[in-house]
Amino acid sequence: MQPAIATPAIAKEFRSRLLTTSLRFKAGQVIFDEGQKATRWYEVVRGTVRTCRFHIDGRRHLTGFYFSGDVFGADYGYYSTAAEAVTDVTVQCYRVGDISQPGQPKPDLSEAVSILFRAMSSAQKYLFIVGHRTALEKLAAFLLCIHNQNNDDPHLLLPMSRADIADFLGLTIHTVSRTFTELAQRGLIKIEGRHSVVITDKTGLCRLAGEMDNFTNPSADGPIHPAAEFCFPKHPNPET
Amino acid sequence: MQPAIATPAIAKEFRSRLLTTSLRFKAGQVIFDEGQKATRWYEVVRGTVRTCRFHIDGRRHLTGFYFSGDVFGADYGYYSTAAEAVTDVTVQCYRVGDISQPGQPKPDLSEAVSILFRAMSSAQKYLFIVGHRTALEKLAAFLLCIHNQNNDDPHLLLPMSRADIADFLGLTIHTVSRTFTELAQRGLIKIEGRHSVVITDKTGLCRLAGEMDNFTNPSADGPIHPAAEFCFPKHPNPET
DNA sequence: CGCGAAGTTGACATCCGTCAACATGCGTGG
DNA sequence: CCACGCATGTTGACGGATGTCAACTTCGCG
Structure with a gap:
């Protein structure tokens, strides 16, 4: 298991530069639905959230749990999952439009990037669990x-x-x-x-x-490129 | 299955604003190792890449495949997986430092955000597959x-x-x-x-x-907040 | 042609899903 | 406060799906 993901300092520092709304949901309520346009992403302030999809035969499949500090709903285009409150929750809601609309004045996106990195780490973690x-x-x-x-x-x-x-x-x-x-x-x-x-x-x-x-692996602290760098293919491989 | 994730136009438009390096790896070569400091992220230009972790008993566990246009290595802190070339690959390498070092002149981060969104979608997709x-x-x-x-x-x-x-x-x-x-x-x-x-x-x-x-679900096109908005807890729940 | 890696197939044991029964906890109402 | 009923959780029996072991085949390369 990778170490717990602490909230990066940079996110705290710049938190105010992204427009957010604080929302509350009661246990069991739907926060957004699968297939909706992904116009917002969320951070859990208090409580627990789950994301889920449904198979055509009605079976449910959860893709993640999100606790205080975790990010969910960072989808591209349309939400690929629904999000529901497991307990009563308070969430902070970020508008995607704040970063993708070229005309608007842009906030410092460092926070957005930082948030997305955390979301990525979370997803990787879950992939590892379910893959057992x-x-x-x-x-x-x-x-x-x-x-x-x-x-x-x-x-x-x-x-x-x-x-x-x-x-x-x-x-x-x-x-x-x-x-x-x-x-x-x-x-x-x-x-x-x-x-x-x-x-x-x-x-x-x-x-x-x-x-x-x-x-x-502290010894391997990120050399420029571990293996060879510019190596030309010797034998053809099946690839796109 | 969610629709294929097309490369967003915004990423193409701003591609040149992030510093990148083009690299090649031969089939089987390691691109980065689990536990290394996550100082770069990558986009596949040509070929196929896999990310993997190893259990203590030696068993291998893959967490994703990445094809042309896909992003991998977007980890926070340390890489939680290793990345290896499945076929001979060409990748584009983005330096994390470009966005997180406050002193440097900052490129337009829209591209970075867009890339990360795509990476998130990919991870969600894999979670759904493995969860069957x-x-x-x-x-x-x-x-x-x-x-x-x-x-x-x-x-x-x-x-x-x-x-x-x-x-x-x-x-x-x-x-x-x-x-x-x-x-x-x-x-x-x-x-x-x-x-x-x-x-x-x-x-x-x-x-x-x-x-x-x-x-x-085009009918539900993202109303502000589908369910109730500010609702106060009625009965206590076990939560953090 | 021969060798080794990768893939396929079969037999068998084990794990897990299904079905069923029961236990527990919780909220409601008496 | 207790009785009841329902939702949730636990446990057992059984069959089917999948891991293990083994043998064989196919493919690629020297």
Whole structure:
């Protein structure tokens, strides 16, 4: 798992330069719908938000959870997912028009770029979680992700339902439930109610999730271009 | 599946305002490593790139494929994945410093924002694919994604290996292989070699993938805030 | 022609989805 | 405060899908 994404200083500094609106939604309310024109993006101030799509057969598929400080709705053109409030939430709403309309006076876009970088990191993180093979691995990675977002507090609050977790991890609520109890039986977590879990063996969870524990590669600190630079193709490859 | 992400006009227009370097890598070469400082981001000019992470047990996990026009490496802080050339590739390399160093003269960041939006859309798309439950659904969604990126040409070039596809979808090469033949037996695709597939029944593939065929929601064209706006919490919820 | 890498296919075991039953928690109303 | 009902969550049995292991085939390259 990559380190928790702290709000970059630059974003705080320039926050006032983008026009924002503060909004509140009650638990379960829709913030925007799939297919709507993506005219705004959002930052969670308080509470939890989920993004989801629906298959034609009615099955739901969640593509992300967003907590305080996270960004969602940064889509190009049309929203590819809907966004719903998991709990009562307060969000800050940024207008896309502020950056894409050539005529308008432009605010400092450093903040926008910074926000989008954070959103990218979040999406990458989720891709890694969902890509795991077994239910144990997926749930372990999921819990570690929440853990990191909560400043490594072993007491986790899981505001979402089992169904939400299942639809996010590509499992059923039954498997999610069974896997929770198995993690508890293995002594990795302690379940303290529907929305509360304590991590009792973080190393064990990391091993299950297959993650290097807080590993970064400080030696390779970004040389100009690690490998060869201008190398000409020797044998043809199938490519576009 | 969301519509293919066309390169926005604004990006083309302002392309020259960001400093870029054009680089080439041979098939298999590493472009950047997981854990390196994320000092650059990249756009594929020609060829195919994959991003990947490794579990502690050595298993590989791909988080994305990037084709001509796609953006990768837009990470905050450190690269959360490595990037490797699937085929011989030409990439354009953007320096992060160009937008985050306050002292420097700032280029027009509209392009950067536009690029990041596209990268976000791509990540969302991949999340949707990997989140499917069965191997058939995953592979169907994957093929449709490639299909859309190729301007809906039914002839698909799959430059990556079966192992790449497996590590991306969270399956094994055996299951991927079996699923390919099953899709062919069902008459949905025609396999024309290791790196070439023809889609013979797009509707059937869409049904498998659970996607609304090119569905957008033009009626709901983004009202200010679909649901209630300022609503105060009635009952306490577990949240951060 | 021969070798190794990549891909395919089959047999079998395991994991997870399905179905069903039950337990728990929560809100409402008595 | 308790009774009730519904939504949510848990657990078990079973079958099907997928990982594992193994054998074979195909392809590309020397």
